[in-house]
Amino acid sequence: MELVPQDVIDAIAKCSAEVQRIQSQTDNALVGIRAEFRERIEVLFEKRQEQLGKVDGFWSEAFTAPESPVRSLLCGPLDQRLARALTDFNVKTSIREGTICRCVMVTFRSNICVEEGTYSRELDSTLKTISVKPIVWKNGTERTRHDSVFKFFSTDETNEEFIEDVLAAFDELFQNPFLVLEAETE
Incomplete structure (x- = not known):
């Protein structure tokens, strides 16, 4: 091969x-x-x-519906029970410094696994955690907390693949929860 002339290199x-x-x-x-x-x-x-807040048990039904993208991530009967304790679920998107960020929030009523309250995890578009309001597990739930999809809301959870999969499932469910419920009635 011939030496490339400088003017060609400059043009490229x-x-x-x-x-x-x-x-x-x-x-x-x-x-x-x-x-x-x-x-x-x-x-x-x-x-x-606001409207979904008026429907008792909406999000717990959406989480556990057969067609839910989250259902396959639920780990056993305790996760199912925990999902039924959901009273609210939200995925809020914001823009920070030109980056799309998402904050996933869940609210639980009183149950056997976690303390009643709202828990959240906010991530940027590279899945870097911006903030976490960590889930508060009750005593005796050690096995559950390590296997649960809700460990997403733990400060200890750093597995990027898990975080990415759960965020995608949560986002899909939140974007259109009615597809899940419509599939149940067909």
């Missing part, structure tokens, strides 16, 4: 730099479009959440 470098500049502009524009979309859709999710 200039084209590569321009491609990178355009790609960067595209990425920034996409973040802007996503941010605008998320802001609009979040308002609708908040309105929907």
Whole structure:
């Protein structure tokens, strides 16, 4: 192969730099479009959440429905029982420093596994944890807490694959919980 002339190398470098500049502009524009979309859709999710709050047991039914993306992650009868203790479930999206962040929240009524209350985990788009309001397990639940899908809300949980899978399932269920319930009636 012949030595590549300097003017060709310079022309290729200039084209590569321009491609990178355009790609960067595209990425920034996409973040802007996503941010605008998320802001609009979040308002609708908040309105929907207000209405779902009036339906007793909605989220516990959605979690345990046969077609639920979360159901396959539930570990045994104790996770099923814990899912039935859910009184609220929410996935809120926000934009921070140009990054889409999601905060998953669950609220439990009194039950045998965890203390009553609301627990959350907020993640950025790279799955880096921004904040956690950790789940408070009751004594005697050591086995359950290590196998449970709800360990997602633990500060000890750092398995990225698990976090990614659970976040995807939670997000899918939250985006359209009615598909799960509609499949049950068909």
